[in-house]
Ligand SMILES: [Zn+2]
């Protein structure tokens with residue numbers, strides 16, 4: 273197969289599959305509607321480090337989790353979830369919430385969507401200034 | 407040796423891959439079962455697949471040069487009969503088993519292979535989530551015996567391509583079980599689902615490419631149980647960025663190796679010890695994950711995956 277045909281096939285194939293799955297409604301991001309869901313998502317990644325207090329963002333786009341090793345975060349990975357401890361994380365406010373930088377190459381950068389009044393308290397916890405949201 | 411050439415089967419298979427993915431998508435959407443798709447996950451997998459082909463074109467000369475040198479020195483030439491190709495296919499599948507086992511037990515090789523396991527989905531696009539950095543693992547040395555035995559390098563690459571194509575169709579939840587005799591000999595969707603599991607029970611199992619018999623021979627076979635497979639990594643990645651997916655574990659090795667205050671042995675261990683090894687024991691390997699699981703669930707002791 274000539275190379276340019278292969279390239280055309282691959283590009284249209286990827287675009288087509290993206291479009292079809294999107295049209296089928298398979299691109300809606302995971303939302304955490306209850307504390308229990310966030311807790312389960314945390315336990316799935318850290319079965320030996322129980323979640324204490326859990327705080328969902330108002331839009332359900334992530335959850336802060338308090339643990340014996342400090343705060344952690346659960347967030348949607350497409351239809352699924354990921355979780356990390358926030359040791360060494362840096363938070364920067366944006367117009368939509370917070371930009372997080374984690375010292376972890378497998379989850380280096382996150383955009384947290386927060387309501388304006390949530391931003392300050394979340395940033396304090398993530399930067400380690402506060403032990404918990406008041 | 408330029409006279410012997412085989413078709414580039416992975417490139418020829420591209421239309422088949424795309425058609426099969428569309429059929430699987432149609433099947434799942436109409437039956438409401440048989441798997442899950444998510445747009446960004448699928449696109450990332452497909453980009454990893456395309457990038458893997460590009461990496462092969464850019465870096466293939468390294469392996470090819472190595473194989474050509476071996477072919478030049480070996481006095482053996484088994485020829486090109488169908489039986490030789492068939493034997494080459496079987497022996498190359500044994501080679502695949504060991505490359506794949508090293509891929510999970512040596513962090514240097516895992517850094518390349520991790521991306522294949524980085525999706526939390528298990529569908530036909532997951533099959534195409536292939537590495538970009540395989541050349542840097544030096545695992546081409548495991549093909550050296552085949553070439554020294556007299557299998558032509560072009561044949562060795564050809565059967566390796568067929569092996570990867572075989573593995574495409576087993577990345578699906580739409581097929582529950584194949585006939586008994588088939589499950590006994592061949593790698594199947596059921597066996598390979600286990601391999602993609604992050605459940606403690608399913609870690610480090612079913613390394614087979616085409617024939618599951620290697621796992622049974624070398625003691626790494628775990629049949630799929632009632633326990634549902636949870637796909638992905640022990641610590642799931644938090645990015646769909648293909649560059650991150652391709653390189654994150656190499657970055658992780660670099661960070662670990664360049665920490666201050668380590669001995670040279672510890673630095674080496676961060677490269678070659680099993681994934682999860684750490685100099686201070688602060689991380690989990692598959693052994694400690696299984697042990698901790700058994701501490702929480704003692705009733706699982708002695709059941710498949712915990713022997
Ligand atoms: Zn694997």
Ligand SMILES: [Zn+2]
Pocket residue numbers: 522532533577598602
């Ligand atoms: Zn696989």
